[in-house]
Amino acid sequence: MVQFDRLAQALDGRPALQQRARKAGLSVVVRAGDAAATVRVGETITTAPGASSDAAFTLIASPETWAAYARPVPPVGYQSIVGMVRMGTLRVEGDMLAFGRNLLFLEQLFAALRPETPVEALPGIGAPVIEPVVGRYLRLDLNGRPHRLYFEEAGQGIPLVCLHTAGADGRQYRALLNDAEITRRFRVVVFDLPWHGKSSPPPGFERDAYQLTTDLYVDTVMAFCRALGLDRPVVMGCSIGGRAVLHLALRHGEYFRAAIGLQSATHADAGADTRLRDLGVMYRPDVHGQEAAAGSVACLIAPTSPQSEKWETLWHYMQGGPGVFLGDLHYYFTDGDLRNGLLDSLDTKRCPLHLLTGEYDLSATPELTAELAKLVKATSFQVMEGLGHFPMSENPAQFRKYLLPVLERIG
Known part of the structure; x- marks a missing residue:
């Protein structure tokens, strides 16, 4: 069973995500079969058993779907929240516009369900280089x-x-x-x-x-x-x-x-769910269209x-x-x-x-x-x-x- 309480650690050591969480002010219900949890996003992230009535939207999938998503290397179609919506294995109920506003943030948040991967050790450039372009x-x-x-x-x-x-x-x-x-x-x-x-x-x-x-x-x-x-x-x-x-x-x-x-x-x-396209989340005054574009791809x-x-x-x-x-x-x-x-x-x-x-x-x-x-x-x-x-x-x-x-x- 996927442990959704791991989402509470999603902000640790991530200033950019902390800043976004403060501005999101979001409550989300997550369902895995008959089990439900409420995730509240703000200065911190908290999780609690049960479904709160004030949540903006609910993410619904089977326990098997969430387990596939949480694998270190998920199979094709389970690599992201939006990907599972596209494939029809995850359903969104509630305020679809609120979901669309937070696509990229949600991808970063729920990635905390996976085992933490080591930070890439990027090689330095050394002496300055001018590219041949x-x-x-x-x-x-x-x-x-x-x-x-x-x-x-x-x-x-x-x-x-x-x-x-x-x-x-x-x-x-x-x-x-x-x-x-x-x-x-x-x-x-x-x-x-x-x-x-x-x-x-x-x-x-x-x-x-x-x-x-x-x-x-x-x-x-x-x-x-x-x-x-x-x-x-x-x-x-x-x-x-x-x-x-x-x-x-x-x-x-x-x-x-x-x-x-x-x-x-x-x-x-x-994809199986075209509501984000139908809402036009990439070009509306109440959505950061380019962040939504990045979240959609x-x-x-x-x-x-x-x-x-x-x-x-x-x-x-x-x-x-x-x-x-x-x-x-x-x-x-x-x-x-x-x-x-x-x-x-x-x-x-x-x-x-x-x-x-x-x-x-x-x-x-x-x-x-x-x-x-x-x-x-x-x-x-x-x-x-x-x-x-x-x-x-x-x-x-x-x-x-x-x-x-x-x-x-x-x-």
Whole structure:
């Protein structure tokens, strides 16, 4: 039986979590079968048997579900509170908006149910190092409007254009840009989509409601590649980028040497409970949208990923512009859905397609990617062990084990 009284020690030695707990002022009921406990969050955290009537919401799961969550390395689908909600193994009753406001805090709080892991011993840098990465700005017109796009590059040889995930930016590929084994043969180029990272929105953006569409995404990538004069580049994208490489291969397959889809699928799995999306917690005046964005994707990261890499990945989400992640999800869930027969004409001989998907991804699951690989006769497909939805940023060392053979095959 999971001991929920362990939650009372969650704040120990964690000033940031203590600060958040003071501001949360929250009471939560936790149910495991017939047993219930009330968790009160404030200056301290207390737990008491029974269900209090003044709790904001109740988290309901079977004892077996809580036990799976509390394992040192939880199985796929049990790595987070939000993940279990997505999978339908944990139910939330009560104030769903209060739950949405506290996603990231709840993930940190309930992680105390697991055995404490040693703090990572991070190696020092030693003498100061300047990375071999060059950042520049590109000015160009898109859809009749001037844009200023930021991009970074490193290396020489075959161009490798990398597309970031929804609501984030090119920093996700920081390890790739610094990988000498890759940059020896590939010119790695990473750009921030308009509205993302260090790329500006177009003039007049304050009157617009940002929304990413298939046409806009494809046109932006092609305009960028042609502006830089890239000769038969490889395109690699993750999440929305993993969907975009499919559209790029469909429309411009003759231009690309190959496509690499990370977390690619014909569509995204919305999960068993869509109430957080329906409430729009990522773009409302009474919610810190970017913290909610980070809280909503934390469940997609493998539990074995290094904490430092996991939290840097989440930090990128905490820094996004208002409404941008939501606008990207329009493409991910609606406009870019490829369950429409278009993939029947995808020629993977003209543009070889390599698919890599993390085993812990609950959105573009290994099962969905396997279906895609079979449908389009993918050049290669592999499930990446110990990785989730953000392989290149959540655990770069593990990711390169799978990427290097693909690049070797392409090169």
